[in-house]
Amino acid sequence: MSDVPILLEMRSITKEFPGVKALSDVNLVVRAGEIHAICGENGAGKSTLMKVLSGVYPHGTYDGKIIYQGSESKFSDIRASENAGIVIIHQELALIPGMSIAENIFLGNEPRKRGAIDWKAANRMALDLMARVGLEEDPDTLIKDIGVGKQQLVEIAKAFAKDVKLLILDEPTAALNEADSKHLLDLLRGFRSRGITSIMISHKLNEIEAIADQITILRDGRTVETLDVKADGVDEDRIVRGMVGRELSSRFPDHTPKIGDVFFEVRNWNVRHPISADRQVCKNESFVVRRGEIVGFAGLMGAGRTELAMSVFGRSYGVYESGTIIKDGKEIVLKSVADAIDNGLAYVSEDRKAIGLNLLDDIKTSTVAAKLSKISHHGVLNEVEEYQAAEAYRKELRTKAPTVDESVSKLSGGNQQKVVLAKWMFTDPDLLILDEPTRGIDVGAKYEIYGIIQRLADQGKGVVVISSELPELIGLCDRIYTVFEGAITGEIARADATPENLMKQMTSTKKMATR
Amino acid sequence: MSRLKDLQKNLFGGTTSNARQFGMIFTLVAIVVLFQILTDGLTLRSDNLIALFQQNSYILILAIGMLMVIVAGHIDLSVGSVAAFAGILVAKSMTEWDLPWPAAIVFGLAIGAVIGAWQGFWVAYIGVPAFIVTLAGMLLFRGGNQFIGNASTVPVPEGFREIGSGFLPEFGPNTGYNNATLLLGLAAALAVVWREIQARKTRRAMDADPAPMWISILRMAIMVGVIAFAALRFASGRVGTSFPISGIILLVLVIAYSFYTRNTAGGRHIYAVGGNSRAAELSGVKLKRVNFFVMMNMSVLAALAGMIFVARSAASGPQDGNGWELDAIAAVFIGGAAVAGGIGTISGSIVGGLVMAVLNNGLQLMGVGTDRVQIIKGLVLLLAVAIDVYNKSQGRFSIIGSLMRPFRRDDSAPPASPPDAEREPAKAAVSG
Numbered sequence: 001m002s003d004v005p006i007l008l009e010m011r012s013i014t015k016e017f018p019g020v021k022a023l024s025d026v027n028l029v030v031r032a033g034e035i036h037a038i039c040g041e042n043g044a045g046k047s048t049l050m051k052v053l054s055g056v057y058p059h060g061t062y063d064g065k066i067i068y069q070g071s072e073s074k075f076s077d078i079r080a081s082e083n084a085g086i087v088i089i090h091q092e093l094a095l096i097p098g099m100s101i102a103e104n105i106f107l108g109n110e111p112r113k114r115g116a117i118d119w120k121a122a123n124r125m126a127l128d129l130m131a132r133v134g135l136e137e138d139p140d141t142l143i144k145d146i147g148v149g150k151q152q153l154v155e156i157a158k159a160f161a162k163d164v165k166l167l168i169l170d171e172p173t174a175a176l177n178e179a180d181s182k183h184l185l186d187l188l189r190g191f192r193s194r195g196i197t198s199i200m201i202s203h204k205l206n207e208i209e210a211i212a213d214q215i216t217i218l219r220d221g222r223t224v225e226t227l228d229v230k231a232d233g234v235d236e237d238r239i240v241r242g243m244v245g246r247e248l249s250s251r252f253p254d255h256t257p258k259i260g261d262v263f264f265e266v267r268n269w270n271v272r273h274p275i276s277a278d279r280q281v282c283k284n285e286s287f288v289v290r291r292g293e294i295v296g297f298a299g300l301m302g303a304g305r306t307e308l309a310m311s312v313f314g315r316s317y318g319v320y321e322s323g324t325i326i327k328d329g330k331e332i333v334l335k336s337v338a339d340a341i342d343n344g345l346a347y348v349s350e351d352r353k354a355i356g357l358n359l360l361d362d363i364k365t366s367t368v369a370a371k372l373s374k375i376s377h378h379g380v381l382n383e384v385e386e387y388q389a390a391e392a393y394r395k396e397l398r399t400k401a402p403t404v405d406e407s408v409s410k411l412s413g414g415n416q417q418k419v420v421l422a423k424w425m426f427t428d429p430d431l432l433i434l435d436e437p438t439r440g441i442d443v444g445a446k447y448e449i450y451g452i453i454q455r456l457a458d459q460g461k462g463v464v465v466i467s468s469e470l471p472e473l474i475g476l477c478d479r480i481y482t483v484f485e486g487a488i489t490g491e492i493a494r495a496d497a498t499p500e501n502l503m504k505q506m507t508s509t510k511k512m513a514t515r
Numbered sequence: 516m517s518r519l520k521d522l523q524k525n526l527f528g529g530t531t532s533n534a535r536q537f538g539m540i541f542t543l544v545a546i547v548v549l550f551q552i553l554t555d556g557l558t559l560r561s562d563n564l565i566a567l568f569q570q571n572s573y574i575l576i577l578a579i580g581m582l583m584v585i586v587a588g589h590i591d592l593s594v595g596s597v598a599a600f601a602g603i604l605v606a607k608s609m610t611e612w613d614l615p616w617p618a619a620i621v622f623g624l625a626i627g628a629v630i631g632a633w634q635g636f637w638v639a640y641i642g643v644p645a646f647i648v649t650l651a652g653m654l655l656f657r658g659g660n661q662f663i664g665n666a667s668t669v670p671v672p673e674g675f676r677e678i679g680s681g682f683l684p685e686f687g688p689n690t691g692y693n694n695a696t697l698l699l700g701l702a703a704a705l706a707v708v709w710r711e712i713q714a715r716k717t718r719r720a721m722d723a724d725p726a727p728m729w730i731s732i733l734r735m736a737i738m739v740g741v742i743a744f745a746a747l748r749f750a751s752g753r754v755g756t757s758f759p760i761s762g763i764i765l766l767v768l769v770i771a772y773s774f775y776t777r778n779t780a781g782g783r784h785i786y787a788v789g790g791n792s793r794a795a796e797l798s799g800v801k802l803k804r805v806n807f808f809v810m811m812n813m814s815v816l817a818a819l820a821g822m823i824f825v826a827r828s829a830a831s832g833p834q835d836g837n838g839w840e841l842d843a844i845a846a847v848f849i850g851g852a853a854v855a856g857g858i859g860t861i862s863g864s865i866v867g868g869l870v871m872a873v874l875n876n877g878l879q880l881m882g883v884g885t886d887r888v889q890i891i892k893g894l895v896l897l898l899a900v901a902i903d904v905y906n907k908s909q910g911r912f913s914i915i916g917s918l919m920r921p922f923r924r925d926d927s928a929p930p931a932s933p934p935d936a937e938r939e940p941a942k943a944a945v946s947g
Contacts (some may be wrong), residue, residue: 316797338799347797355797358790360857369787370781370798381778387721403723423798 033332085165149180245498260291269323296477364390393422414445550877588856589645593652595836598821629819679826693757697780700746789856852883
């Protein structure tokens with residue numbers, strides 16, 4: 001293999017964001033004509049690396065060198081990298097639904113004749129490109145009228161329209177069904193035989209094993225290793241070991257759980273997608289939470305964990321179909337978020353900026369926002385009580401801010417998260433659902449958040465933690481459910497939980513031995 | 516320097532979000548002084564002040580409702596037509612069905628409520644953008660007014676005219692002034708002092724140092740001075756005139772709605788919905804109910820404004836309320852509301868409305884034609900919102916704040932990393 005010329009080499013790439021080192025000293029060598037897979041947990045730095053390569057983060061905002069086709073490349077933006085033949089296809093497809101296939105393929109790149117778009121030529125060229133990706137459709141068909149699998153093919157055809165040399169696919173099969181996935185993988189094999197190089201990011205390890213020539217594994221923003229699939233005899237287990245093998249000790253505060261009886265139970269929970277009614281996002285899911293217990297939900301992106309949590313939290317997601325919630329032995333019906341709050345539920349969302357906080361608010365307004373009745377008398381808000389409540393939480397959670405009059409938009413991620421936690425602690429919940437509670441937060445603040453979660457559990461509350469970081473779940477939770485494609489596939493006690501067995505159950509519908 | 520900073524920080528409220536309003540008050544004062552000079556003292560003469568209030572009270576009433584609509588993230592283009600529609604029905608109800616005028620007022624408010632419920636229904640429960648719903652309403656109710664009134668004017672009886680052109684009554688000893696207006700001014704002055712004392716108490720209860728005493732006193736002195744000046748002016752007009760009834764209605768509404776938006780859960784919810792509707796919903800705010808309420812409330816106030824206008828002009832006509840929506844919207848935006856919603860205050864909108872009113876009035880006194888008045892008003896609106904947008908792109912701060920920025924390095928407590936910085940790795944975590 002080593003005699004094949006190197007197409008791309010990324011040398012000791014380091015990319016820092018304020019407070020977070022997303023990539024440190026990452027190396028990647030891609031040879032011409034191979035399919036190179038990049039693996040790693042969520043947050044390992046895969047997408048950041050690809051953004052560096054494609055010029056989303058322009059030259060100068062990172063350290064290290066990109067050697068492409070034998071010379072150093074300094075891409076200033078995406079257009080520069082596309083001109084060099086590097087095309088990235090993102091997980092969220094960048095197609096315009098109301099435009100036709102041909103219009104999308106040539107968007108920003110329209111063939112012209114005397115200043116006007118030459119639609120005849122465009123359609124002819126589109127047909128040619130579509131044939132190359134095996135897409136049989138009328139080029140005038142609108143994007144919204146074709147399935148997501150075919151849309152993916154349009155994206156690839158679009159890449160070919162730009163004369164691609166290196167094709168980067170970010171989770172290309174995540175949204176595809178089995179037949180479409182298979183077609184796409186066959187297509188990639190076809191490209192390989194025609195000498196086109198591909199980089200593929202995927203969570204689906206069986207696909208990687210089946211198709212990749214080389215695998216580079218990232219972990220915590222570092223390159224762990226590069227494996228040659230054939231020469232090293234790589235299988236799924238080998239990849240998983242590379243992805244998760246890290247020390248867990250001392251990243252979590254010491255904690256002895258005081259677990260009581262089951263007080264919260266969800267039974268046979270079925271929910272449909274809010275728009276496409278034929279898609280079921282929660283498939284007969286059931287789980288229990290005990291007092292004082294921290295329960296984890298592990299799963300890949302799109303497994304339906306957030307959807308489960310939000311649909312339980314006052315049906316704030318999707319269309320409720322069936323299922324019951326039992327709290328303290330009584331069935332409760334939560335038709336709105338207000339119902340859920342009144343019944344002692346709290347949900348800390350995964351995206352605190354988009355849906356967790358009103359960034360126009362200051363700390364004290366945010367703290368009391370979910371339970372204004374607690375500081376109101378006859379409908380009139382008491383400013384002093386508001387201040388006192390916010391100040392008490394600021395001290396308790398050690399939120400770093402000069403005063404509670406500070407705007408939340410000026411706080412760091414960790415401190416914003418503390419404000420969100422305070423907001424929900426203020427509602428006196430019995431059950432807290434924390435969705436990715438440490439996302440985008442630096443290590444020190446994570447440790448503090450873990451401490452807060454443990455204290456909440458020790459107060460006899462039930463805590464549900466949804467996280468994409470397996471070590472976090474294993475280090476924090478007393479019990480972990482695994483979720484795959486909208487169904488709960490396993491339940492593992494802390495003592496038995498390892499990244500390997502969690503990852504296995506998160507990626508397959510097969511039920512393993514449950515406790 | 517530090518005294519100046521203290522002054523700047525404390526004179527009108529304190530937090531940075533008020534800095535814009537602070538600037539607006541100064542703009543208002545500057546405009547008043549400017550026109551006072553340019554018109555040789557005509558602007559602040561009693562009769563002109565009284566006319567100014569009477570001519571603009573209905574726009575300011577609309578601005579109250581519009582502020583809430585805009586804070587919630589919507590817009591209402593139909594207010595002028597709704598006002599005209601309610602006006603003609605009320606006028607007809609008195610002249611043709613012999614409804615006594617107090618009953619007619621209640622009837623008018625009920626019409627506003629029904630129209631508001633209609634518009635609120637489409638906005639909140641069907642999800643049609645308010646821009647479209649109220650654009651439709653603008654046509655619908657303008658047409659309705661002309662259909663019902665046969666595009667002609669309908670006069671209203673004497674008693675009803677009081678709400679538009681009436682004044683506080685004369686009573687008590689002959690002081691050379693209108694006693695009722697003086698008493699009103701006294702009450703206002705006492706309220707200002709009481710509020711300042713309360714505010715100091717609240718600050719202390721929050722373990723925060725209240726503003727330095729001299730600032731409190733200065734602030735009270737300025738406000739009491741302004742009130743005393745205004746009261747004397749209003750009380751010393753032509754005999755039979757004094758503070759207008761429509762001004763009293765406006766005053767009551769401003770106080771009530773300021774209280775509602777600042778100090779009640781319902782008011783908070785409007786800001787929450789406008790600031791981030793999804794976050795508000797996930798905090799238990801009933802989104803639909805809030806949207807329904809602000810739209811409905813707006814139409815009720817529009818109906819009230821329409822009735823006051825009809826009462827002032829003694830008849831309801833087919834062109835009543837033309838262009839009011841734009842005046843009200845302009846007042847709200849000049850008063851510091853954010854185009855995207857979530858930010859704005861009642862008092863700011865009133866100040867914004869007064870800026871427009873004084874501008875209008877002053878230019879007219881100078882004999883500037885309506886053509887040029889419109890040009891100037893347009894530029895003022897554009898400039899005010901441009902400042903807002905520019906400030907937002909600079910991190911949502913006041914002009915004062917941005918001027919200070921280069922010197923802020925030595926300031927205490929680094930305010931953590933800029934909010935955007937963290938979004939990137941967060942995204943990476945999602946898709947990486």
